[in-house]
Amino acid sequence: MNNTIETILNHRSIRSFTDQLLSSEEIHTLVESAQAASTSSYVQAYSIIGVSDQDKKRELSVLAGNQPYVEHNGHLFVFCADLYRHKALAEQKGEDITELLENTEMFMVSIIDAALAAQNMSIAAESMGLGICYIGGIRNELDKVTKVLETPDHVLPLFGLVVGHPANTSGKKPRLPKQAVYHENVYDSSEENFRKNMNEYDQTISNYYKERTNGQRVETWSDQILQFMKQKPRTYLNQYVKDKGFNKQ
Amino acid sequence: MNNTIETILNHRSIRSFTDQLLSSEEIHTLVESAQAASTSSYVQAYSIIGVSDQDKKRELSVLAGNQPYVEHNGHLFVFCADLYRHKALAEQKGEDITELLENTEMFMVSIIDAALAAQNMSIAAESMGLGICYIGGIRNELDKVTKVLETPDHVLPLFGLVVGHPANTSGKKPRLPKQAVYHENVYDSSEENFRKNMNEYDQTISNYYKERTNGQRVETWSDQILQFMKQKPRTYLNQYVKDKGFNKQ
Numbered sequence: 001m002n003n004t005i006e007t008i009l010n011h012r013s014i015r016s017f018t019d020q021l022l023s024s025e026e027i028h029t030l031v032e033s034a035q036a037a038s039t040s041s042y043v044q045a046y047s048i049i050g051v052s053d054q055d056k057k058r059e060l061s062v063l064a065g066n067q068p069y070v071e072h073n074g075h076l077f078v079f080c081a082d083l084y085r086h087k088a089l090a091e092q093k094g095e096d097i098t099e100l101l102e103n104t105e106m107f108m109v110s111i112i113d114a115a116l117a118a119q120n121m122s123i124a125a126e127s128m129g130l131g132i133c134y135i136g137g138i139r140n141e142l143d144k145v146t147k148v149l150e151t152p153d154h155v156l157p158l159f160g161l162v163v164g165h166p167a168n169t170s171g172k173k174p175r176l177p178k179q180a181v182y183h184e185n186v187y188d189s190s191e192e193n194f195r196k197n198m199n200e201y202d203q204t205i206s207n208y209y210k211e212r213t214n215g216q217r218v219e220t221w222s223d224q225i226l227q228f229m230k231q232k233p234r235t236y237l238n239q240y241v242k243d244k245g246f247n248k249q
Numbered sequence: 250m251n252n253t254i255e256t257i258l259n260h261r262s263i264r265s266f267t268d269q270l271l272s273s274e275e276i277h278t279l280v281e282s283a284q285a286a287s288t289s290s291y292v293q294a295y296s297i298i299g300v301s302d303q304d305k306k307r308e309l310s311v312l313a314g315n316q317p318y319v320e321h322n323g324h325l326f327v328f329c330a331d332l333y334r335h336k337a338l339a340e341q342k343g344e345d346i347t348e349l350l351e352n353t354e355m356f357m358v359s360i361i362d363a364a365l366a367a368q369n370m371s372i373a374a375e376s377m378g379l380g381i382c383y384i385g386g387i388r389n390e391l392d393k394v395t396k397v398l399e400t401p402d403h404v405l406p407l408f409g410l411v412v413g414h415p416a417n418t419s420g421k422k423p424r425l426p427k428q429a430v431y432h433e434n435v436y437d438s439s440e441e442n443f444r445k446n447m448n449e450y451d452q453t454i455s456n457y458y459k460e461r462t463n464g465q466r467v468e469t470w471s472d473q474i475l476q477f478m479k480q481k482p483r484t485y486l487n488q489y490v491k492d493k494g495f496n497k498q
Contacts, residue, residue, distance in 0.1 A: 001278075004253040004376035008282045008369050029250075031431045033257045035424040037368060040385045040408075041477050042470070044425050049432045056434060080436075085429070086478065088443055089471045097478045104490060105388065105483035111357060112408065115364030116371075119286060120257050123372050127253035136289045139354065150435035159289075159361065175284040176293050180334070182280045183298045185305060186399040187329075194337055221291070222338045228290050229335065229346045234354035238498050241353060247496070249487050 007127045012172045014131025015069045017164030021052075022075040026128065030077075030163065033124035034117040045106070046114035047082040048121075049149050049157075050075060059148050064137030064160065074130065074164025078138065078145075079118045081110035081246065084154040099249070101154060107247035114158050125163045135160030139234055146244070154245045171212060174204050176221075198222060256376045261421045263380025264318045266413030270301075271323040275377065279326075279412065282373035283366040294355070295363035296331040297370075298398050298406075299324060308397050313386030313409065323379065323413025327387065327394075328367045330359035330495065333403040348498065350403060356496035363407050374412045384409030388483055395493070403494045420461060423453050425470075447471060 001009075022030075027050060034048060051057055052075065060078075061070035070076060083101045090097040100106065122132045138145050138160050145157050175181075180197035202220035209217035219227075242248045250258075271279075276299060283297060300306055301324065309327075310319035319325060332350045339346040349355065371381045387394050387409050394406050424430075429446035451469035458466035468476075491497045 002376050004256055005282060005373050007253055008373055009285050011285050031427055033254060035430060036258050036260045038262060038383045042473060047430055047432060049436060051434055053434045086474055089474060095475060100478050100481055103484050104487040108360060111360045112364045115361045116368045119365045119368035124254050124257055127251050134287045152438045155436060178280055181284060181296055183296060185300055185302045187298060187404060189401045225335055225338060226344060229349050232349055235352050238353040
């Protein structure tokens with residue numbers, strides 16, 4: 001196993017950082033790494049907003065559900081789907097491509113582009129000994145987030161990524177059994193396999209929590225997923241992304 | 250610069266592979282690397298279909314726009330947004346969470362999860378000396394792709410990823426200037442900066458093509474983007490993803 005794969009397999013989200021800020025050079029390397037990712041048809045349909053202003057970090061931390069590590073970290077990056085450049089370029093040439101930018105394909109492309117770039121940044125950061133955590137919580141109240149970051153229409157903040165020097169480490173959470181995620185040639189939707197995989201995984205997760213909490217926490221993955229889904233996550237987004245010019249047709 | 254960052258910065262898409270297939274062990278390492286990526290709220294909302302069946306590879310290659318490297322490679326992976334497991338788990342417990350699974354937030358979450366996993370796989374592959382190329386072309390005709398891969402509702406093939414031993418290498422395509430992609434504290438939408446960045450980049454890209462084609466190709470990035478957009482990419486997707494149970498509300 002080489003160093004890179006070791007870094008990848010050793011991933012765990014870090015939610016507590018020392019006060020040490022990233023240097024400009026580190027930020028530069030991370031952004032350069034993000035930009036090196038593949039991009040669909042060369043569109044590069046994303047932007048990254050680096051947030052160093054402590055007031056803005058505090059505001060975003062509250063909006064993301066009072067997560068202190070959104071405020072206290074080495075640097076906060078916000079990854080955005082971005083079709084603003086494409087629209088502006090077209091306008092310069094007297095073309096109106098708004099209708100195309102608004103379609104679901106371009107919504108998907110811009111999300112995928114942003115995520116590929118973000119994961120490159122994550123791996124680069126971890127290879128430098130830094131810790132990372134994705135912040136989906138910024139999607140709680142995107143209307144306020146877009147005000148803090150002054151993003152125009154056709155730019156949609158998707159998630160944050162906090163990076164910093166780990167203050168303490170965390171456990172590596174077990175993933176679904178490989179055979180539940182990896183299918184050969186066709187998607188295996190047989191109920192028997194499904195139940196077998198889920199039972200095995202529920203047992204793994206229950207044991208994982210039991211061991212780490214002296215038996216205080218025993219819930220399974222199924223329990224967690226159902227609990228999460230019952231919170232009706234962010235139902236306003238369907239309309240919100242349309243208002244910002246994405247996913248309309 | 251460490252090895253991992255070197256690998257990341259050295260990325261270029263490879264579109265020509267030797268006949269050598271990936272070993273089971275290599276495939277295992279790649280899938281394990283993919284699974285190690287971060288996942289929103291632990292939902293792990295994606296699946297990977299590994300395609301080794303040569304007939305299926307040929308079919309997918311035609312559907313993806315007759316790209317020969319979709320047929321000839323070391324292995325073809327198809328990454329899917331997947332909320333099927335979550336629906337089935339809920340059904341087992343007598344809960345109906347269909348409405349929640351159908352919202353735009355879960356559509357975004359499943360796309361992001363799949364893309365983070367895919368980029369982990371890409372970096373892992375490149376660190377092993379393998380080449381990769383993303384295949385967005387499978388979104389040309391998703392109705393046929395879902396038949397080939399037998400994906401049920403709540404599973405949406407997003408893109409392919411071909412991996413293999415490079416037969417020949419390709420150039421590293423210059424990315425947008427850093428200051429066009431990376432913003433500090435607020436999104437910079439000033440027209441002056443925008444024009445400056447775009448002019449600089451258009452010049453870079455035009456020179457890049459000129460040098461590589463002995464002056465035959467001179468187009469700028471702006472030219473390419475407008476040309477691409479005018480093709481009206483995949484406008485059927487808005488309805489199609491809804492038919493598969495995603496992004497409905």
